[in-house]
Amino acid sequence: MFAGRGADTAIARHLFETHRGHRSLIFAGARGVVETITVRLSEMGEAAGVPEEFFAHHGNLSREHREHAERRMKDRSRPASIVFTTTLELGIDVGEIEAVAQLGPGHTVSGMRQRLGRSGRRPGQAAIMRVYVKEVEFTGASHPLDALRVQTVQAVAMLNLMLRKWNEPPEPRRLHLSTLLHQVLAFVGQHGGVAAAEAWNVLVRSGNFGGVDAALFKRLLRQMGDPAIGLLEQAADGTLLAGPAGECLLESRGIFSVFVSPEEYKVIAEGGRNIGQVPAVNPFSPGEMLVLAGRRWRIIEVDAKRRELSVRPASGGNPPIFSGGMSPPSDGVVEEMRRVWEDLSIPTYLDATAKQHLLEARPTYDRLGLRNAMVARHDGQLLLFPWVGERRQQALVLALIRAELEPVPLGIAVGISVDHENALVATLSDLASGPSPDAMALAALVKNKEIEKFDHFLGDELLTLSWARDRIHADGLPALAAGLLASLARA
Numbered sequence: 001m002f003a004g005r006g007a008d009t010a011i012a013r014h015l016f017e018t019h020r021g022h023r024s025l026i027f028a029g030a031r032g033v034v035e036t037i038t039v040r041l042s043e044m045g046e047a048a049g050v051p052e053e054f055f056a057h058h059g060n061l062s063r064e065h066r067e068h069a070e071r072r073m074k075d076r077s078r079p080a081s082i083v084f085t086t087t088l089e090l091g092i093d094v095g096e097i098e099a100v101a102q103l104g105p106g107h108t109v110s111g112m113r114q115r116l117g118r119s120g121r122r123p124g125q126a127a128i129m130r131v132y133v134k135e136v137e138f139t140g141a142s143h144p145l146d147a148l149r150v151q152t153v154q155a156v157a158m159l160n161l162m163l164r165k166w167n168e169p170p171e172p173r174r175l176h177l178s179t180l181l182h183q184v185l186a187f188v189g190q191h192g193g194v195a196a197a198e199a200w201n202v203l204v205r206s207g208n209f210g211g212v213d214a215a216l217f218k219r220l221l222r223q224m225g226d227p228a229i230g231l232l233e234q235a236a237d238g239t240l241l242a243g244p245a246g247e248c249l250l251e252s253r254g255i256f257s258v259f260v261s262p263e264e265y266k267v268i269a270e271g272g273r274n275i276g277q278v279p280a281v282n283p284f285s286p287g288e289m290l291v292l293a294g295r296r297w298r299i300i301e302v303d304a305k306r307r308e309l310s311v312r313p314a315s316g317g318n319p320p321i322f323s324g325g326m327s328p329p330s331d332g333v334v335e336e337m338r339r340v341w342e343d344l345s346i347p348t349y350l351d352a353t354a355k356q357h358l359l360e361a362r363p364t365y366d367r368l369g370l371r372n373a374m375v376a377r378h379d380g381q382l383l384l385f386p387w388v389g390e391r392r393q394q395a396l397v398l399a400l401i402r403a404e405l406e407p408v409p410l411g412i413a414v415g416i417s418v419d420h421e422n423a424l425v426a427t428l429s430d431l432a433s434g435p436s437p438d439a440m441a442l443a444a445l446v447k448n449k450e451i452e453k454f455d456h457f458l459g460d461e462l463l464t465l466s467w468a469r470d471r472i473h474a475d476g477l478p479a480l481a482a483g484l485l486a487s488l489a490r491a
Contacts, residue, residue, distance in 0.1 A: 007134040012040035015101060018130065020045070020053065023073065024081040026101040027115055031058045031085055031264065032277065033103060038083045057084040096121060099128035105155035106131075107329060110167045112158055131155050138360050144368055144378050148341070149361035150412050152354055154329060156347060157336035168330045173211040174470045177462055178452035180209050180217075181224060182255075185231055185242065189250040193239040196221060211469060223459050231457060257453075265448065266308045267292055280307065282327055282409070283394065283446040283471070285401050289314055289408040289415070296408060302447035314406070315417075328412050331389035337412070338387065341365040374487035382421060382488070384414040386480055391473035396480060398442040398472070403427040425488065431481035439468035 015026060015037070028034045034056050041054035055069035072080040076096070097119045106112045112129075120127030133151045136142065183203050188194055196218075204212050212220075221240070224231040230245035242250055249255050263280035267290075276292050284290075284302045290311070291297075297311035328334060341362055346355050368376040376383045386393055397414060400407040405424055408415035416424055431437070443449070449463045450456050458466065 008036065009040065011103065011132045011134070012037055012044065014132070016041055016044045019081050019099065019101065020050065021079045022081070022098045023076075023079055023096060024099045024101060025097055025115070025118055026054075026081055026083040026103070027085075027106075028083050028103045029085065030277075030279070034058050034083050034085055037103070041081075041083070051078070053078070053080045055080065055082050057082045098125070099130065101130045101132065103132050105133060105151055105158055105329075107327070108168055109158050109161045109330075109333065113162050113167065116162070131159065133354070135357055144364060144376060144383060145410055145413060147360065147364040148368075148412075149357045149364075150337075152357045153337050153340050153361055154333065154412075156340050156350070156354075156358065157333050158329070159349065160340070160347070161333065161336055166332065168332060171470075175211045175216070175466050176209060176470070177212075177220060177458055177466045178454040180204070180212060181220060181231070181454050181457055183208075184221070184224065184240075185246050185249065186255065188232065188240050188242055188246070189255070193235065193241045195238060196240055199240065216465075219462065220458075223462055224457065226459075229457055229459075254453075263307060266306075267297065268308055268310055269297070270310075270312055275311065278309070280448060281451055283398075283467075284309060284448050285398070285445045286447070287404060287406060288397075288401050289406050291408060291410065298406065304448050304450060327390045327409070328393050329389060331392065334387055334389050334412065342371060373490065374484050375491040377418070377491055380418050381408075382416045382418055382424065382491070383410070384416060384484055385412065386414065386484065388476075388480060391471060392476060392480065395437070395439070395442060395472050395474040395477050398445050399431060399437055399474075399477065400424075400427065401445055402442070421488075425485065428481045428485040428488070432478050432485055434478065436474050436477050439472045439474045440464060442472055442474060443467035 019026065026037070028037050038054055038056040042052060045052060045054065053072075055072060057066050057069045069080075069082050072078070073082055100115050100119050102112065102115060106115075116127050116129045119125075119129070133155050135149055135151060136146050138147060180203065184199055187199055187203060199221075200214065200217055203209065204217055221232065223229060224246075225234060225240075225243070230243040231249070232246055233241045233243040235241055264277040265280050265284070266277055267275040269275050275297070278290065278292060284299055286299055286301060288299045289296055290299065290309075296314040298314040299309055299311055301310040303310070329337075340358075342365070346358060350358065365371070370376065370385060374385045374387065376385070384396075386396055388396075393409075393414065397407050397409055400414070400416070403423065405416055405420045405427060443464045446467060449460075449467050455463055455466075
């Protein structure tokens, strides 16, 4: 664990000292982090007078550059390490790996386990993973979310769960329409044409897509056969054939995978000033607030085609430094994070700095009363701690956006200005006393729904349905609202 302004340099130095001369994978998350870390590692190698052995690998790099990095990794005669996003998790073989490093806590336990599994495959060789977490220096003026050491606690929670052999449970009712669309087209291409009933029996009725029924499958086929889409055509006898766009896709290299490297959205302020970038996997809606570059911004427009957010400055106190712009992990990880805060034990795998961060986080948790509360007040903001995972929190955030409360997603928490407190009470009361909101209506508020590789073929109606089923869990929102309402009354 590292703290302070020199954290990036300290992390790069530790990576250089522990991974130089070895064969390793370094997961850095965002493309900008990949480039920054790779440059620093290369500079350290030049200063030490050693051969180049750290290489960047992400979706914005040319295929030649990525393949060069992959060839170097396969060359067992020389050490090499790749600093990557998710591009090396897509079935690419880079040979035997001695160790894995991860910058940040990651998002899923299953993803962390998969990365660990890339190392230690030779008999007698241990699997090694080093997790690096940045935190800000603790002061009396630290934002509660920074003082809670959320990054450290999440990393500890995920490592605890991984050691207990826990994984996020499967969700068999999810639709995965982008993947199903790909499979239909690939099935047609494989056989030169198929009957719709045969495609249904092989792809869906067999149980591969448990959330899709016959009516939805027909809707997907009609969408693929729309002349404006052109993926499918139907012969006079009913056989499904590849349409013009389908033939082009089947002839391209892009047909061989359904994975895509995560995109990022540029954040543009008034006057065209580029503020920075945020992950496209986060849902964005006009009226929502976000934290970037040390301040709050109100989203004015979402341009999904240009991958841009138009924003303007928003009032409010000092935001957290590292907690903004992140989605919360799953329900199980959030539950384990609370146990880490409330426990007294210190995991033996932590270094001295991480142990100190944990000892700082627990008094903050108690000072905020979070053992028995879901709301805290700080600097003109109400901090809502729903204590739920990503899909449940997303339903809450979208419901607050619909009520024009300008919520600020802050990872484990959601910020609301105290100026909206009366409106928040009214909104939570309505949610608590009514039925669960319609997930389709909430999903319609999201303007950047094209996340998966083939989402752009689905059309808005199917894409909204897919978001409502796969990314939002609204069923428990009345009970969640009631808990927040009761806690708010005591805050």
